[in-house]
Amino acid sequence: MTNKIDPKLMRDLERFGLKDACKCAHCGNCTAMCHLSTPDNPFPRRFVRYIQLGQRDKILSSAEPWLCYYCGECSERCPRGADPGETMMVLRRYLTSAYDWTGFSRRFYTSESFELVAVAVVAGLVGLALWFFNTGHPNWEHADVNSLWPAASVEIADLVMAGILSFLLLSNSYRCVKFIMGDLLGKVPLRIYASQLKHLVIHGATQKRLGECKDRMPWYVHLLIMTGYATVFLMVVVLLNGLGSEGWKFQRGWPEYPLWNPIRLAGYYATFGIMYGTTYAILGRLKKSRPAYKNSHATDWMFLILLQATTVTGILIHVARLVDWPAGTYGLYAVHMMAAIPMLVLEVPFAKWAHLAYRPLALYLVEVKRQYHAEASAPEQTAVAVSPEQGRA
Ligand code: SF4
Numbered sequence: 001m002t003n004k005i006d007p008k009l010m011r012d013l014e015r016f017g018l019k020d021a022c023k024c025a026h027c028g029n030c031t032a033m034c035h036l037s038t039p040d041n042p043f044p045r046r047f048v049r050y051i052q053l054g055q056r057d058k059i060l061s062s063a064e065p066w067l068c069y070y071c072g073e074c075s076e077r078c079p080r081g082a083d084p085g086e087t088m089m090v091l092r093r094y095l096t097s098a099y100d101w102t103g104f105s106r107r108f109y110t111s112e113s114f115e116l117v118a119v120a121v122v123a124g125l126v127g128l129a130l131w132f133f134n135t136g137h138p139n140w141e142h143a144d145v146n147s148l149w150p151a152a153s154v155e156i157a158d159l160v161m162a163g164i165l166s167f168l169l170l171s172n173s174y175r176c177v178k179f180i181m182g183d184l185l186g187k188v189p190l191r192i193y194a195s196q197l198k199h200l201v202i203h204g205a206t207q208k209r210l211g212e213c214k215d216r217m218p219w220y221v222h223l224l225i226m227t228g229y230a231t232v233f234l235m236v237v238v239l240l241n242g243l244g245s246e247g248w249k250f251q252r253g254w255p256e257y258p259l260w261n262p263i264r265l266a267g268y269y270a271t272f273g274i275m276y277g278t279t280y281a282i283l284g285r286l287k288k289s290r291p292a293y294k295n296s297h298a299t300d301w302m303f304l305i306l307l308q309a310t311t312v313t314g315i316l317i318h319v320a321r322l323v324d325w326p327a328g329t330y331g332l333y334a335v336h337m338m339a340a341i342p343m344l345v346l347e348v349p350f351a352k353w354a355h356l357a358y359r360p361l362a363l364y365l366v367e368v369k370r371q372y373h374a375e376a377s378a379p380e381q382t383a384v385a386v387s388p389e390q391g392r393a
Pocket residue numbers: 023024025026027028029030031045048074077078079080081082083084
């Protein structure tokens with residue numbers, strides 16, 4: 001990476017929501033507050049400095065913005081109102097768009113009208129697909145979604161979509177690795193990448209760094225949303241057709257499963273987790289109850305609205321199926337899909353859900369680099385520790 005000065009950087013970051021970085025007078029309060037700061041890494045002040053100096057390449061090659069979980073303590077202590085916590089959030093949006101080779105993420109983050117049109121177009125296409133591709137013979141006696149859109153067909157569409165989204169997310173993640181590792185990418189032995197994999201798994205599954213913040217509530221909320229989402233994703237994408245069996249079809253046939261069926265209980269857990277988490281975040285953003293909720297970007301709202309619309313319509317489908325109302329069930333199912341698919345297609349590879357991949361990846365790469373440098377400097381330290389006389393002896 002070169003170290004060019006880019007005078008357009010600040011203006012560019014303003015399109016991602018940057019407001020106050022130029023107010024920073026480098027007093028160092030934020031660095032004193034932030035637990036990520038070390039004597040040789042004055043975080044987050046160093047990044048505010050990069051922005052002021054137009055050092056785009058330094059930002060692009062950094063993993064640190066992903067280490068910040070936006071506890072907001074730095075912003076609360078900033079005497080100049082420069083809001084360094086929000087600045088780190090802006091950098092994460094910017095990095096997400098920089099990793100995305102399609103350019104879609106950049107458009108999504110920098111234009112509210114593009115975001116709205118993208119959601120409307122995907123929702124419209126889903127509606128048309130449901131209108132044109134169905135059996136044409138709905139069961140009007142009972143609320144049976146399978147009679148109109150068979151689980152086997154929907155599952156094939158789900159798996160094709162999951163394949164495309166995985167390709168986009170993985171290729172963007174590879175660019176994230178290239179940016180962060182830079183020249184080290186080919187130099188670090190595979191053995192070191194493998195030895196640090198546990199960090200990728202632990203941080204991906206638990207987000208435990210967020211749990212280290214003084215206020216643990218955001219961590220609980222994240223865990224509820226994440227586990228709820230993962231549960232329902234497994235049931236409606238991977239296991240929708242029950243792997244060919246009759247026992248695993250979520251929200252599909254008639255009658256509904258008995259109350260204590262594990263599929264039904266898993267659905268209730270997922271619904272509770274996502275509803276609680278998204279309602280907490282929406283109310284927090286409305287009340288601006290914590291630093292992370294004070295500055296809401298349009299994409300934050302879109303993410304929460306789509307996720308909650310997906311969940312609410314899912315609950316309504318469940319109620320319509322319980323009272324055995326066929327027309328209501330089929331109509332709600334169509335609306336549900338028109339909210340769920342844009343949320344997946346737009347958020348997984350290009351926006352908020354992509355953070356779930358980049359953050360643990362960055363934490364993992366930090367450990368890979370640390371291990372590499374530790375091994376590279378070990379012989380030098382040994383050489384320093386052994387005096388010339390000892391060496392001759
Ligand atoms: S506390 Fe505010 S003014 Fe001081 S270094 Fe941090 S961002 Fe700059």
